[in-house]
Amino acid sequence: MVPVTILPSILPHDLVAEILSFLDVKSLTKLKCVSKSWNSLISDPIFVQMHLKKSSQNPHITLCSSNDGFFTLHPFPIRSLLENRFMDHPDHYQFVDRGCNGFVGSCNGLICMLSDRIDGKYQSSCLRFWNPATRSVSKRLGYSYVELRVRHLYLKFSFGYDNTTGKYKVVAYSPGIAKVFSLGDHVWKSIESFPSTPFRCTRSARTGLDQNGGVYFSNSLNWFTLCNNIVYLYSDWKxxxxxxxxxxxxxxxxxxxxxxxxxxxxxxxxxPPIMPIVCVLADCLCFCHYSKENDFVIWQMKKFRVEESWTMFLKFSYQNICIGSSYFEDRHLFPLYLSENCNTLILVSDRGHVVCYNKKDNRVERSDLTRGIYRLVAKDYIESLVSAC
Structure with missing residues (x-):
């Protein structure tokens, strides 16, 4: 890491870096203008990773709304949400690209955006990467033109980070097709097709939430699948x-x-009556489903990829969390975050409602975060200095 010569010598360089790593991105961006040495320190990849580690301890729920190529991101700190269910929308970031038509995912402060178009049995697509906190945006990357093996079963995309190479990767998949794009290499590489294809359901019309878009956990992407399920790729679950x-x-x-x-x-x-969900809660891969008795059940895999470690973590009546005017209005719920004491579970419904369920008191509170936002995608998010370029 580059020494910061502007600072008094009484402060060790490592201590200075440690202190600065606790600051938010907005403050650090301003400090980069102080001098060349400060700019070098804050831009140093080692410092970026140090800051990312600190930021990971302050996760956000982010509501991403879109309208005709105008994308707006509203981040809400989890800690503040747990204390106050009715927060205003003081901060937001905007991104404009009329060619983009969707969010792929969020990882380490980067948002992966997708632009794709279907022309008969062909699908053309490209990607952009956006860091809302630093306002850095990549150019269009990863241009792809693919002949689909099965008509109307389009490529889907998932986003994650490979900590063995330090590269961000996008995975595209469809029946008989699987390929990986690495940010930095800027090329698509074909990989062995999945042994079974992730079950594909249409997105929620209200939120854009993808029920099975791939969950990033422990250097991997994870999907719910049905073996030999090609017939069902766009079937209704029922x-x-x-x-x-x-x-x-x-x-x-x-x-x-x-x-x-x-x-x-x-x-x-x-x-179950509704498709199960794979998610991450309390640093465990989780499998969530409804029972025929209208219970919402969450299983935790205590040791990743050890099937014998599945443990039932939570089971509660769905009727306790009905918040719409009709029983089925908020039927699809997506767990987003579990508090450190494991007492409060934050979920988002397919109608855009954010729900806080208190396990200890068996109490539900609905947050009003989504008022005034139409067509949103709820994502977990952290602010970071990671470059999108």
Whole structure:
């Protein structure tokens, strides 16, 4: 890391870097203008990683709204949300690109944006990377023109970080197709097709939430799958006639770019009325589903990729968290965050409502974060200095 010569010699360089790493991105951006040495320190990759580690301890829920190529990101610190359910929208970031039509994902403060178009049996696409906190935006990258193996079953995209190479990667997949784009290399590389294709459902019309868009965890991307499920890739879940044995989770290691197929919990023994969800809570991969008795059940994989470590973590009545005017209005719920004491679970519904469930008191509170925002995507997010270019 570059020494900061402007500072008094009584302060060790490492101590200065440690102190600065606690500051927010906005403050650090201003400090870069103080001198060349300060700019060098704050831009140093080692400092960027140090700051990222600190920022990870202050996660946000981010509501990303879009309207005709205008994208707005509203970050809300989790800690503030747990204390106050009715926060204003003081901070927001904007990104404009009429060619972009969707969010792929968020990782380490970077947002991956997608522009794609379907022309018969061909799909053209490209990517842009955006760091809202630093306002850095990449040019259009990863141009791709693919002939689809199965008509109307388009490429889907997921986003994550490979900590073995320090590269951000986008995975594109469709029946018979799997490829990886690495930010920095700027090329697509074909990989072995998935042993089973992630189940594909249409996005929520209200939120844009993808029920199975790939979950980043422990240097991997993870999807809920049905073995030999090509017939069902765009089927309605309620029409599914498979057996429990067909269910699984695919985990793609971003370092080796190889897949592992995982079993769902053994005690999961009935096809639920709504498609299960794979998510991450309390640093564990989780499998969530509804029961026919209208319970919402969350399983935690205590040891990643060890199927015997599935443990039921939480089970509560869905009726306790009905917040709409009708029973089915907020039927689809997506867990986003679990508090450090494991008492408060934050979820978002497919109608854009943010819900806080208190496990200890079996109490539900609805947050009013989404007022005035139409067509939103809820993402976990942290501010960072990571470059989008």
């Amino acid at each position: 029409d599914l006639n498979d057996t429990i044995e067909q269910f699984g989770i695919i985990s793609l290691d971003l370092g080796t770019e190889e897949c592992t197929q995982l079993l769902v919990p053994l005690d999961f023994d009935e096809i």
